[in-house]
Amino acid sequence: MSGAVLVCNDIERDFGRLETRDVDLSTGKHQQNGSVAKSTASDTKQEVDLTRRKVASVYTTADTKQKSSASSEQPATKPYKLVWQGFPYDGSWVHLLDWTVDLLTSFRGVGWKHRISTAGTIDAPLPSDRPREQNRSKPEGESKATSVSIQNLRSLQIRAIQDFVVNYLILDLLKTTLITDPYFLGLAPLQSPTPWWWLDQLNQTVPIATRFVRLLLSMAGVISALTTIFSLNPLFFATILPSLVDISTITKAPLLEPGLYPPMWYPLGSSIFRSGLAGLWGRFWHQMFRFGISEPSRVVIKKLELDPRGGTARALQLLIAFGLSGSIHALGSYTTFSLQQSHPLSGPLVFFLLQGFGTILQTSAVKLLNNKFSWTKRTPLSVRQTGNLLFVLVWLYFTGPLLADDFARIGIWLYEPLPVSPLRGLGFGPGGKDEGWWTWYQEGSRLMSWWKGCHWWDSSLAIY
Structure with a gap:
C-alpha cells in the first residue's frame, strides 16, 4: 500500500478525500471549522437535502436499498456539506494526521476519489469533481447541505449488528467443525479418509467427495473469517464510536454515510x-x-x-x-x-x-x-x-x-x-463440555502473557 501511494502516485495530485464541512442553516453560510447553529426540526427538514438517500445495505450482497421519502424523514446528524479535500497543506496537524491515516488504511478508497470501481458509487449528494487548477490543497466544490436520516442510520446500525452476530456464529460453527478433521489440523493429507461418517459414505459413491468438500470448507473458512473481520468496520465506526463521542470532533470523514460501507463480496x-x-x-x-x-x-x-x-x-x-x-x-x-x-x-x-x-x-x-x-x-x-x-x-x-x-x-x-465459542461452551467441540466457553485459555491460543523463568532475567512478556 505504501508503494501504491508513494511510488505509483503523486499524493498531492492523485488523491482527494470526501470530507464534511459544517453549515449554518440560519444564515446559509459555509463554516470551514465552526460549529453548526441550532435549528428546529422543521427548519432542518426543509433545508437539508435527503432526496437521494436510500436505506443502507452495508457490505452484504442483499439488495435492500429503497428510495426514501424526504418529507417523512428527520436528519440524524448535524447538517453538513460534502467536499473533495486534497492534501491539506493549510489544515491543522490534526486534520493532516486524520487525512493521512485515512489514506493509508482505507485500502479500497471508499471515501476517496480512487474508490475502486467494484465498490459502486457513494449514495450521497456529491460536489462536482472538477480538476484543480490553482491551489490543490483547497477543497473542490460543495454539495448542498445534507445529513443522514434517522431511518438510514438506524438501518445501517441494525444491519451492522445483525451481520456481525450472524458471521460470528457461522465462523464458530466452521471452526468447531474443522478441528474435528485431522486434515485441517495438518496431520493428514488431502486424500486421507475422513472422520465424518456422512462424508465417508458419500465418498464411497462419489470418490472425489472428500477432496471436494475439504477444499470447499477451506474456502468457506477463509470467507467466513474475512467477513467477520470486515463486519467490525460498520459495527465500530457507524455504531459503537458515534454512541461514545461526537465523531465530527475527531475526524472530517463522513463516517455515518452508508456509502462508506459497500459490499466486500x-x-x-x-x-x-x-x-x-x-x-x-x-x-x-x-x-x-x-x-x-x-x-x-x-x-x-x-x-x-x-x-x-x-x-x-x-x-x-x-x-x-x-x-x-x-x-x-x-x-x-x-x-x-x-x-x-x-x-x-x-x-x-x-x-x-x-x-x-x-x-x-x-x-x-x-x-x-x-x-x-x-x-x-x-x-x-x-x-x-x-x-x-x-x-x-x-x-x-x-x-x-x-x-x-x-x-x-x-x-x-x-x-x-x-474468544468465546458458544458451540464449544455447549459441549459440541471435540473436547466436550470440558472445553468451556473461553477459547483463549489454551497455551497455543494465548496472544501474550508473562513468562516466568528460573531467574529474573529469564522472565519477560511473551508474545505468542
Whole structure:
C-alpha cells in the first residue's frame, strides 16, 4: 500500500478525500471549522437535502436499498456539506494526521476519489469533481447541505449488528467443525479418509467427495473469517464510536454515510456465471487489496505506452496482480511457526500465478471460439453460464490443493479467531463440555502473557 501511494502516485495530485464541512442553516453560510447553529426540526427538514438517500445495505450482497421519502424523514446528524479535500497543506496537524491515516488504511478508497470501481458509487449528494487548477490543497466544490436520516442510520446500525452476530456464529460453527478433521489440523493429507461418517459414505459413491468438500470448507473458512473481520468496520465506526463521542470532533470523514460501507463480496453465482474465473477473482472475491496490487501494473502499462484494453496489457495486469497476491501469501507461509514444512513458492505463489494463467486461458478460449465459430455467440445463456461454472470448479479442484494444503500445514485452522465459542461452551467441540466457553485459555491460543523463568532475567512478556 505504501508503494501504491508513494511510488505509483503523486499524493498531492492523485488523491482527494470526501470530507464534511459544517453549515449554518440560519444564515446559509459555509463554516470551514465552526460549529453548526441550532435549528428546529422543521427548519432542518426543509433545508437539508435527503432526496437521494436510500436505506443502507452495508457490505452484504442483499439488495435492500429503497428510495426514501424526504418529507417523512428527520436528519440524524448535524447538517453538513460534502467536499473533495486534497492534501491539506493549510489544515491543522490534526486534520493532516486524520487525512493521512485515512489514506493509508482505507485500502479500497471508499471515501476517496480512487474508490475502486467494484465498490459502486457513494449514495450521497456529491460536489462536482472538477480538476484543480490553482491551489490543490483547497477543497473542490460543495454539495448542498445534507445529513443522514434517522431511518438510514438506524438501518445501517441494525444491519451492522445483525451481520456481525450472524458471521460470528457461522465462523464458530466452521471452526468447531474443522478441528474435528485431522486434515485441517495438518496431520493428514488431502486424500486421507475422513472422520465424518456422512462424508465417508458419500465418498464411497462419489470418490472425489472428500477432496471436494475439504477444499470447499477451506474456502468457506477463509470467507467466513474475512467477513467477520470486515463486519467490525460498520459495527465500530457507524455504531459503537458515534454512541461514545461526537465523531465530527475527531475526524472530517463522513463516517455515518452508508456509502462508506459497500459490499466486500459480490454475489458468487452471478460473478462466476457471467465471467467464469475472471468473475470469481475480479468481482466476487474481497476487494481489500485491489488498489494496492493493481497500481503497479497500471504504471507499467502507462510507461510502456500499451493499450490498456489490449491483450498484452491485460495479460501483464493479471500476471503482476496475481504475482503480488501470491507473494503476499507466500511470505505469510514462509514466516509461520509450524512443525510441518511449508511450501511458500510451490504452494501459494504457484496457486495464484495459475489463477492468472487460468483467467487468460479461459478468456482467450472464449474469444477464439467466438471468432472461429459464429454459432457460439447464439448459444443459450444457460449453456454459457454452465460452461463458466464447470471451468471454475475444475480449475479450482486441481489447483486448490496448492493453497489449501499449505494452509493446513502451517496451522491456519489451529488459530482461535473467537474468544468465546458458544458451540464449544455447549459441549459440541471435540473436547466436550470440558472445553468451556473461553477459547483463549489454551497455551497455543494465548496472544501474550508473562513468562516466568528460573531467574529474573529469564522472565519477560511473551508474545505468542
